[in-house]
Amino acid sequence: MLEIFEYEFMQRAFLAGMIIAVLASISGTFIVLRRYSMISETLAHSALVGVAVGLVAGYNPLWMAVIMAVISAWLIEYLRYSFALYSDAVLAIFLSGSLAIAVIIVSLGGAFNNSLFSYLFGSILAVSDEDLITIFTFGIVCLSVLLIFAKEFYFIAYDEEVAKTSGIKVRLLNFLLVSIVAIIIALSIRVVGSLLIGALMVIPTVSALQYRQGFVKTLLISLFFAIFSVASGMTLSFYMSLPSGATIVLSVLVIFIISLVANRR
Amino acid sequence: MKFSLPIFDVKNLYFIVDNQEILSNVSFEIFAQDYIAIIGPNGGGKTTLIRILLGLEKETKGEVRIFGKRIKDFKEWHKIGYVPQRASHVDASFPATTEDVVKMGRTSKRKLFSKESDEDRIRVEDAMRKMDVYHLKDKMIGTLSGGQRQRVMCARALASRPEILILDEPNTGVDVSSQQRFYELLRELNTKEKITIVFITHDIGVIADDIARLFTINQKAVICNNPKEALSCEEMSELYGIDAHLLHNHKHEH
Ligand SMILES: Nc1ncnc2c1ncn2[C@@H]1O[C@H](COP(=O)(O)OP(=O)(O)OP(=O)(O)O)[C@@H](O)[C@H]1O
Ligand SMILES: [Mg+2]
Numbered sequence: 001m002l003e004i005f006e007y008e009f010m011q012r013a014f015l016a017g018m019i020i021a022v023l024a025s026i027s028g029t030f031i032v033l034r035r036y037s038m039i040s041e042t043l044a045h046s047a048l049v050g051v052a053v054g055l056v057a058g059y060n061p062l063w064m065a066v067i068m069a070v071i072s073a074w075l076i077e078y079l080r081y082s083f084a085l086y087s088d089a090v091l092a093i094f095l096s097g098s099l100a101i102a103v104i105i106v107s108l109g110g111a112f113n114n115s116l117f118s119y120l121f122g123s124i125l126a127v128s129d130e131d132l133i134t135i136f137t138f139g140i141v142c143l144s145v146l147l148i149f150a151k152e153f154y155f156i157a158y159d160e161e162v163a164k165t166s167g168i169k170v171r172l173l174n175f176l177l178v179s180i181v182a183i184i185i186a187l188s189i190r191v192v193g194s195l196l197i198g199a200l201m202v203i204p205t206v207s208a209l210q211y212r213q214g215f216v217k218t219l220l221i222s223l224f225f226a227i228f229s230v231a232s233g234m235t236l237s238f239y240m241s242l243p244s245g246a247t248i249v250l251s252v253l254v255i256f257i258i259s260l261v262a263n264r265r
Numbered sequence: 266m267k268f269s270l271p272i273f274d275v276k277n278l279y280f281i282v283d284n285q286e287i288l289s290n291v292s293f294e295i296f297a298q299d300y301i302a303i304i305g306p307n308g309g310g311k312t313t314l315i316r317i318l319l320g321l322e323k324e325t326k327g328e329v330r331i332f333g334k335r336i337k338d339f340k341e342w343h344k345i346g347y348v349p350q351r352a353s354h355v356d357a358s359f360p361a362t363t364e365d366v367v368k369m370g371r372t373s374k375r376k377l378f379s380k381e382s383d384e385d386r387i388r389v390e391d392a393m394r395k396m397d398v399y400h401l402k403d404k405m406i407g408t409l410s411g412g413q414r415q416r417v418m419c420a421r422a423l424a425s426r427p428e429i430l431i432l433d434e435p436n437t438g439v440d441v442s443s444q445q446r447f448y449e450l451l452r453e454l455n456t457k458e459k460i461t462i463v464f465i466t467h468d469i470g471v472i473a474d475d476i477a478r479l480f481t482i483n484q485k486a487v488i489c490n491n492p493k494e495a496l497s498c499e500e501m502s503e504l505y506g507i508d509a510h511l512l513h514n515h516k517h518e519h
Contacts, residue, residue, distance in 0.1 A: 033359065033360070151368075151369075151372045152372055154365075154369070155369040155372045158355075158359065158361065158366070158369060159349075159369075161321055161349060162347055162348075162349060162369075162421075163369075163372070164320075164321065165319045165320070165321065165342060165345065165347045166342050166343065166345075166347070166370065166372065166373045166425060167340070167341075167342030167343060167373040168372060168373050208360075209358050209360060212358070212360070212405055212407075213360060213405075214360060214361060214362040214364070214365050214403075214405070215360050215361055215362075215365045217360075218360035
């Protein structure tokens, strides 16, 4: 088992994967509780626009993904608030819109290749030193914000209006949360891939919810599930030469099914 | 009492949606230690009024002051506890114990970066005991009964040590004896803890003997400073849309 760490690329991928697992599960808990799971799917597609721009124009795709995902997150929140649109409809529009734009950019730029494939489904071979530094730096910032405002996010998820009347800056914090989710999703596309990251954000929390525990325990269970599935998914990816995003999602799905069956009433 | 600053001071308040007056020229003051029931028919504007007071809805015209300040300048929201209509309808799988929910009431009092303080713990426990839910503290909120949940919501509101507690139909779907007990708890908060209480209800019969003032809201507002007389006053029956004597009699049925 330890032989996989003899490879430097695996060490990098594992480190990146662990950071992503921690970030995705904690931020995922808040968005799942807010019934806003679909935003992860949408922002992942917006991040793809950034990847496309990066691949075609020669900028760092990871950075471009972060920028595009954050812009998209802000636009979505702005539209939801200012025009009182249905959230799920806005998300659907942005999802297909982003994908369309990404495909057009990639087609025009002639960048349909293996490297694009790795951004869609994740790859343990793909994490460079530079990526790792980017993931680590943004990761620390995101984790700090999540932990500092955890109680506020939790209160807002439970009851937005009462949170507001008790003096919590709900709108500002909502913007903050989606921005962070956008960054985390963009960071994850290296390891998990943009088509699969939604699963890593949502499923650990949904599995943890099956155990019907309080807030802190649910958060910890979800964290454990995410770390476990990233670790086992990456190992599987290494030995079977499969895209890491797919093996990670498969692992987390197994956990979900076990959680569901074990807690069946 | 009238010389002190009112907690809420509402003057000539209008709330108009699509040219329809939901609230029309409503004026009143709420002072410290008041104990007020708000009644009125469905759709009369009770919830809307409270939401305006809490800054959740913006008035069309008129002036609302909280502790002497305009809503947008008001910062001390911890002084106000709010239990919304249907607050007890929670998602059964939400990962929260009773204690988790009551702790939320301390969130805005917390300083950034600081961990839970002794004061937080004391206030949370105290609020749970006052609302008689301490024995449920480790139970999941989704597994509690409607009446228990309602008391948990009140405990959360109490945890920030509010000066005023605003409750929107706290007792819908709660059996009569639990209701009675709940109102006794409210009354105690009012007399012993000096907390101002404002609540919306449809069953004045249960509490008519206790309340200090009665607001009847049906687009317009009638403020009765002597509720026992109010129950038979003409003006009120007009607003309620039925004969107020019925309300009066209703009271004795319980
Ligand atoms: N933002 C809004 N937009 C449109 N209509 C509104 C808005 N807010 C309130 N109303 C309308 O105002 C009326 C009063 O509603 P409100 O919820 O205040 O009644 P209520 O007295 O609390 O009734 P109930 O006893 O059923 O709770 C309703 O007809 C409602 O549709
Ligand atoms: Mg109402």
